[in-house]
Amino acid sequence: MMTQPEVLDAFARVVGAQNVLTGDLASSYEVDWTGRYCGTSTAVIRPATTAEVAAVVTICREHSLPIVPQGGNTGMVGGGVPLHGEVVLSLQRMTSIDEVDPVAMQVSAQAGVTIESLQLAAEAAGLRYGVDFGGRGTATLGGTIATNAGGLNVLRHGMTRDQVVGIEAVLGTGDIVRSMSGLIKDNTGYHLPSLFVGSEGTLGIVTGARMRLVASPSHRVAALIALPSIDAAVHATATLRTHLEGLEAAELMLDDGVQLVSREFGVLSPFARTYPVYLLVEVAASNDPLDEVGNVVESLPEVLDVAVAADGHRRAALWRLRDDHTTAINRVGVPQKFDVTVPHIALAGFVTKVRSQITALHPEATTWIFGHVGDGNLHVNVTGAQGDRGLSDTIYGLVIDLGGSISAEHGIGTSKAKYLAMQKSSEELTVMRALKQVLDPDNIMNPHVLFSREVQSGTA
Ligand SMILES: Cc1cc2nc3c(=O)[nH]c(=O)nc-3n(C[C@H](O)[C@H](O)[C@H](O)COP(=O)(O)OP(=O)(O)OC[C@H]3O[C@@H](n4cnc5c(N)ncnc54)[C@H](O)[C@@H]3O)c2cc1C
Known part of the structure; x- marks a missing residue:
């Protein structure tokens, strides 16, 4: 077994010493943008190619080092920062975009490109990328695939899931899977690219993707x-x-x-x-x-x-x-965020109830509500609350009672992992765990995300 300096040397041999960050250089990767989730990392590794990502994962696997993949670090649920001393694998240097294919109306890009860059590339070809939201300047293609980001245009174009036509990813085994043909009609078994959408870095690292583009009305x-x-x-x-x-x-x-x-x-x-x-x-x-x-x-x-x-x-x-x-609320204070969907017909009643329940539990807090009403998706933000004191249980309980979802578009991350069993049946969780076991047998890929420790070990 190598010592920590030896492991860092091994990373440096793959990505160059300047792309192995520790100490102060790593600190901006160790806290999320809201300031709510903060930890320390073994190191931040910044590969430039898929082969480098695979080599880094292989080293981590050999030394049982858990990995947190990180894109733009704009996530809302504490899934992209090292809360338990993990290695951060940042996709920030993987930013190339291929030429847009105007016939297929598709484009391939590395996972670290920002959504804004992808939008601009599509626009330059007279097309449009169907996903858009306020974090566009920083959020990355890989991060939005990993969280199945929604945003402002879901009504018309669907979630990120609906845009993905191909994926390249490095599994927790270190193997590279590549399915980038972009064929819309290809019924030859399981659609592996779909597996990575919403996987939140728990199965592997998305290194590239092929995305559908849409027409751009004048x-x-x-x-x-x-x-x-x-x-x-x-x-x-x-x-x-x-x-x-x-x-x-x-x-x-x-x-x-x-x-x-x-x-x-x-x-x-x-x-x-x-x-x-x-x-x-x-x-x-x-x-x-x-x-x-x-x-x-x-x-x-x-x-x-x-x-x-x-x-x-x-x-x-x-x-x-x-x-x-989103950013204005963060200026008031570090918010507790609840990104939920309820059936359209229940939206107004939900807002009334959730406000009164929050006030009952936290009279000191302020509640801010906005969202994608066309999708039944509300963002409930609570600032000034002292601790949780039953807030999450109450809000998610209300959402489930109304037939909604405890995560509309931000994912489960670490913050909602213990509530996942409220949403998924034990049969569904068993299938999810089995998939993870195959693609990430040593549980090094974001081990604290999605599944809580109890759920992962099958005791919940
Ligand atoms: C102002 C603002 C507005 C926002 N509005 C919306 C909105 O309307 N809709 C919405 O859905 N979200 C929104 N978000 C949240 C956020 O932008 C999305 O969750 C986005 O998808 C995260 O992308 P990222 O690259 O920053 O990922 P990160 O925050 O870096 O990571 C998010 C998760 O994905 C994993 N991950 C990241 N990259 C990879 C990869 N290459 N391979 C595998 N796993 C990976 C991480 O481990 C983590 O679990 C907003 C954020 C901000 C700041």
Whole structure:
């Protein structure tokens, strides 16, 4: 068995000494962006190629060193930072993007490219990447695949899962699997790329992927619709979905969140006064949808006010109100985050109940709620709460009672691992554990993520 300096030397022989970081150089990789999850690592290793990733995993396997894969470190559930002294394997140097294939409407890229870079590459080819969200400038392709990120356009284009047509990955065994043909029709057994979507680094490291691109309509219209209640927003969204074929996004914001963003970032609401609830929608089409959007919005009952933006500058100003929610809340304090889905019809009732339950448990806390109302997905953020004191159990219990999901799009990470059994049956967990056992027999891949220790050893 090698000593720690010898292991670090072995890593350095693979990736170069400048890409083996320890001490202060490693510290920014050891804490998540919210400041909620912080640990220390054995070292941060920054490979540049898939072969280097495989060599690093092989060394880790030989020396029983657990690995935390890390992309942009924008994750929300403590899955990408070393909370138990793991090796951090950062994909930051793997940022190449192949030429877009305009015939197949696909592009291959290394896992460390940011979503924004992928979007720009697609745009340069007259196409569009179907996933978008506020963390686009830092979140990576590999991280979004590992968490099956959703975001703003799920209504129209689906989750990251729906964009993946090929994957290259290094398993926990150190073996490389590559399925990058991009064939949409290929019914030759298990679809291995799908396995890695939502696997949160527990099966292996995604080193590259081939992604579907979509058409990029020439016209876009955004509308901020002020409404009296969440229920009105849910019903307005249903009407908009029915009548606007090009509806790409339907986002819910509440008055307190919009005021916070205005205060923190100086982003102004287009309205002269405040309203209880805002629905931000965007429609994309090849013919100008401005009139169509105007007509449908006019037909909605209960609309209190509306601001429509057709040019890029004004649309961006409306979107900042939504995009900046996450970072504005983080400025108030380190938030406890609950990313949940409930059936559309239960959304309004959920908000009322969850607010009162949080206040009952934590009168000292502030609750911020916003989300992707078109997908039934709400982000409940709680700032100023002293400890958990039953908060997670209560919120997840409510979600399960309503037939929802305890993780809509951020994943399970370390923070929700002990709640996974609330969502998955023991049969499902058995299959998941069996898959992990095959692809990562020594349990070195993100061993504290997804499965809690009890679940992993089969005692829960
Ligand atoms: C402002 C802001 C807005 C956001 N909005 C949304 C949103 O609307 N929707 C949404 O879904 N998320 C959102 N997020 C959360 C976050 O951006 C996503 O979870 C994203 O997918 C994480 O990507 P990352 O590259 O930062 O991954 P990381 O945070 O580095 O890692 C996340 C998880 O993936 C694993 N992982 C990372 N890279 C790899 C790899 N190459 N192979 C295997 N496993 C890997 C890690 O081990 C970890 O478990 C937002 C974040 C911010 C900061």
